[in-house]
Amino acid sequence: MSLRNMEKAQFELIFDIILSTSQTDWEKLQMLEECRYRYKDNQNGLKIIDEFEITYTSDKALQWYTRDSFLFRLVNEACRTENVDQIYTFRCFLSDLSKQLYQLHSSYISELRNSGIDIFTVYRGQRISAVEFQEIQQNIGQLYSTNTFLSTTYERDVALKFAGTGAERPKFESVLFQYVIDLNINTKPFANISHESYMKHENEILLSIGTVFCIDSVYPSTENNVWHVTLTLVSTTKEDIALKFELDQRPMLLLLGSHLASVMKDFDKAERYYRLFLEEHATADPSLLTIRYYIEAYNGLGQISTFKGEYATALEHYEAAFRLTEEHLNNENISMAQAYENIAYVYEAKRDYKNAIQIYQKAIELRADNYVSQGQLFNKIGDLFANLTDWASARKMYQKAVESHFIHPLCGIYIDDARSYFKIFSITAGSGTFGNGEHSVRIHRKLPY
Template sequence: VKEVIVQRNELAQCIRKDYNRRQFYNLDETLTMKFFNSKKTDEKFLTTSLNDDFIYSQMLIDCLIGTTPVSNDKNELVALCKRQYKNNSDELNILEEFEKDYLPERSLWWYTRHSFLYRLMNKAFRIENIDLLLLFRFFIRDIRQQLIKNKAASAIRAYRGQFICKEDLELLTKFSGEFISMNSFLLASSDYEQTRSSLLSFTSSYQIEKVLFEINANPQSDNLRAFSNITSFSYYRNKEEVLFMIGSIFRLVRIDRDINGIWHIQLNLCANNDHPLQSFIQQKKNEFDILDTDLISLGFILEHMNKLDDAEKYYRFVINQLPKDHNDRDRCYHALGEVTQKKGDYDASLKWYKKSIENDLQTSKEDNPNIATSYNSIAVVYSRKGDYALALESYRKALEIWKKTLGEDHPDVAMCYNNMGIIYHEEGKYSDALEFYHKSWNIRQKHLPVENRSLGQLHACIGNVHCRLRNYDLALEHYNLSLEAFEKSFLSHYPDVPMVLRNMGLVCQAKNQYQQALVYLKKAATVYRQSISATHPDIVQIEKTIRYVSSKL
């Protein structure tokens, strides 16, 4: 109990004062943090989506910064805010002032004012509202330019007081020594005593912890996200403030608790060459064929973040903006095929892939590798629909183009062989399936290390065919090679692993080797339990099989 107050007006005044103080010190503002685990030996974290979330968020921020704002963005943002705050006269007055007087060089002043701009933009970052963030592009770029223009001349140490939930604190503790990024602007203070005393002056509630971040940053490091002491530009001139750019990456150096119950967390701002993340980010960009920070690239990122409706919307928007003969139309058509395929709308997916081919044929030769990619995608859709004859026909068209333009030993040719093997497997044509799986393996083993995930999956497919043919020893041989590839890739909790272990158990069961079957089945059950619930059909089925095999001993 902080105080006992009996007068209603006095109580309201006390609550308002307490609220304003908490707002002034940013204590209640939710921090949007992303986490990256670089320890390849820590398999549990690698099997989560945390690393991918981290990388996607960095790529998304790069797109927001890199895409050029539309001249009407500010007007649209103002119109949206007027609707949002139509019953709030105070905010409408500030909004009118912003509409009339805003200048890029005053962006820091506006950000620190804690008005609709501050709240709405931070919320957009927190919930990843892409439409709203795009409207804020002009404001984000203006702030970034001011941070770059007024960057600190020497190393700084800043502090941030924060209330956070116990779950977030546990996550921070687990990631000690690792990397975190802030997916919004991070406002901190140069005054340690003021930050600490502000935390001490408030009582934290149940499940909420007090945290004091100590942030060290050196402007001499290369390729930093921008940061600056913004005291002279701030709305509150009596606050010594430092602002860090969205997407700033920190190494979590230390975390401990003092006698007053405040958790102290030391963060060091990282430059690109201080951490291994840039190679991961570049790898993802290459994987997604992201060539630039444009709206198409934004669509690719959103698609892989599983924000399919947003991705589809931006692809359609770009198509409507492009001339009929523009090369990027093909990229958008193909991307729309991917999105609608992922949404399960196979007829729409086929329409977009075929439109991509039509567009390519109008602007390039028939043996364009992009056309082969579209044929391969069409084949995947037909196979999902169960139309294996049309799937094989499209794979053959893709294969012919790739072999002609890329050569017999190209990885895309290997992928096509593998996909055709899957079709033959589904059709029960096991000899043909083995032939095409081995064709794929012969190419892939020239390009990939033995521990590659793709080789692990391929060995599992070959093992499955031998299992169907009752070549049990060969099946076990390839299953073991599959597990070896996954384990060397630090993917021993990869979703395919428990399926391989289960199949090994079933093979041993078929050979009446019940003791060994039980070993594999129990291992499979252990891995399954780490990623799916106890009531999942896979868990229920494997436990049933374990009981049956146990009864045979």
């Protein structure tokens, strides 16, 4: 389990979107190729992979997941590390696993309700690192979510055996997790999988990845050398629903590219997904929505190339996005301005400040109705003139930045204003003219930031 934040919620929703896509035999072959590569030096593992290829059907997903084999290890590793690239590779099996658990969930809920049960408790014993345990201790009242399919049991004594006796302290803590589940709460599926499990004698309750709990209490046991952590199931939040709606509107390959680049900082894999999107969606007559997705993909590739310092390649990608924007979205000033700004940023990164200034100025013209954005661009251009030691032009841009912010109905972005005043003062002072600079500093000091 791990502390829940917006990045965690985004990962869970991307996970759901990956699993909701249609599957083909090609996906299964991709997965098997990866498994054989990972087990290339393990003959017994390779034999089990061959067995899986021959005998597997979608209704046996839980049976294979609960078997002590390559699949359990590789799938859990991908989920635990939140490696969306590996999850994408295993999407065929993970989709089957999730669907089977969902099917069992309905009958399991009915069975419990028919027995008069609305709230029940399951347990999980585990040795966890001291660092992970400290995070739990310090976040009572906060939300945690499962980052794998979580195995639990009704039997407290069985769970205690897995918790250990605290013998590995101080590096590891022995913990008994107690999960309180209310059937009236809308949540991810869970079910008793005893009849489907490879280990049929175990009374196992499996919880879906992304199931969210609130940490209620953490306390040491008086009867054994184990910590007790009590958690209560919580429902999907409004923020999750809004984020899911936002993500559901975008193609999966773009979501993967964006997540890998912005969250995981794995730029090579992100680039692969952006390129894969462009290849798979190439068409002679794309819709306007598809063109917007093309632009997003090219911009993503441009950002990656800029980060890598591959400026010529970055310009190629950004210029491709610009051409599409100019041809299909030229009446959208914001889109055109952003296209100019992306190209200008590459020239700025190359320290080609003159070209950067010229292109940023085109963006300013397109943002005439947005004084805040204009002010930010004036500030940026002022910095570029300062880099060229053109102090007069720099000072002029900083003054325009301040003027733009005061025109704004909300009377400015104070921090940007303050920076602009300070820059005006610095340049005025540097040129030997202190009057306006001192006035700028006096105003700067009065700004409430």
